[in-house]
Amino acid sequence: MLKRARRGAAILALLASAACGGTAVPATQAQATIAVVATTTQVADMARQVGGDAVRVTQLLKPNVDPHHFDPSPADLQSLATAQVVVENGVGFEPWLDEAVASAGYNGPVADTSQGVTLREGQEGHEHGQHDPHIWHSAVNAKIMVANIEKAFAQADPAHAAAYAQRRKAYEAEFDRLDGWIKQRIATIPEANRKIVTNHDAFGYYLDRYGLTFVGAIIPSFDTSAEVTGKDLADLVAAVQKAGVRAIFSESTLPPKTAQALATEAGVKVVGGENSLYGDSLGPAGTGADSYLGMMRHNTEVIVGALGG
Incomplete structure (x- = not known):
């Protein structure tokens, strides 16, 4: 406020x-x-x-x-x-x-x-x-x-x-x-690998449009300020392992530590750093994700690369 x-x-x-x-x-x-x-x-x-x-x-x-x-x-x-x-x-x-x-x-x-x-x-x-x-x-x-x-x-x-x-x-x-173009790129991912875990629930419209499955989010909310419990994280680790998720995607506006800890616990890789997804924001100038079109291309290439496309 x-x-x-x-x-x-x-x-x-x-x-x-x-x-x-x-x-x-x-x-x-x-x-x-x-x-x-x-x-x-x-x-x-x-x-x-x-x-x-x-x-x-x-x-x-x-x-x-x-x-x-x-x-x-x-x-x-x-x-x-x-x-x-x-x-x-x-x-x-x-x-x-x-x-x-x-x-x-x-x-x-x-x-x-x-x-x-x-x-x-x-x-x-x-x-x-x-x-x-x-x-x-x-x-x-x-x-x-x-x-x-x-x-x-x-x-x-x-x-x-x-x-x-x-x-x-x-x-x-x-x-x-x-x-x-996004549809073509996502189609290169083996169907069994088209499963997504992110920092928070920000990519639902993308997943619905382009044929990916949402397994869960570290913050189980549209809002990054929502609280996360230990049970939330334990449940997500179990869901990741059961679904055979290949990667957990960190987001540019959120600290990567929880995503890294969750990935370690679940035995999967975390995608972050320069390859973080842009969920709530475009990227700074020079990142290639500093426009709407560039952001969508960046996110798609990161997802395809991490999931074996």
Whole structure:
């Protein structure tokens, strides 16, 4: 949750900005673009691809930052206060957003990229509620997400509506190619090996779309802040051994120690380090996973390589 001191500092910053005439954006730039605030690394990348030069995107979450523990800063609230469109993942993935928007005084449109996505049902005890928020892990869902972004941009900036539509269609064609490529790569894995164990339950849409079986997660929740018991870990070791799982996949936003200990106990290898999966975040610049398309390719190649494809 937002800290009271941060909220007070943010309000002072907003007042100071108003007294000075607002943000220091040149008039020509302000007229040529719309100010967009995007919450996650995934939707920020999508917003940039759809918006092109017609938008200025401020991204709240940085690469490899766990969104479950995010606390918006005064600078983030300042960006929200001056935004014309806010883009969110939705499905409760940003539980801090409503409070941040209210604290910033933003009353403009919020584009929920999950609108129209067929959501996976959660399991009892999942902290996010009854639906899985990790919708972007299917290229089919990604097409719906960018369509929601295009709609929001066109409504906020009708003068560039045709350009947004053109960029969205070109981007969707890349998703179609990506979707077919992932299916081909996963098909190279022997069927008996297509079993996944990860740090937390973040890859359900990917597994459903591309034909892999979810055996379990170290944190048995959509939310990385959920508590893990000794019984949870013992049960997972037993499930790994019974299913003949070949590898346990660590994630970039989570410490690898528990995954390593579990893998040792179960007698299987752990996949981590540079080969960690990107579950809740894109990768930093230069990793090859610093875009949505790159992240999906990285995860697929890691999974195929580890499972014998």
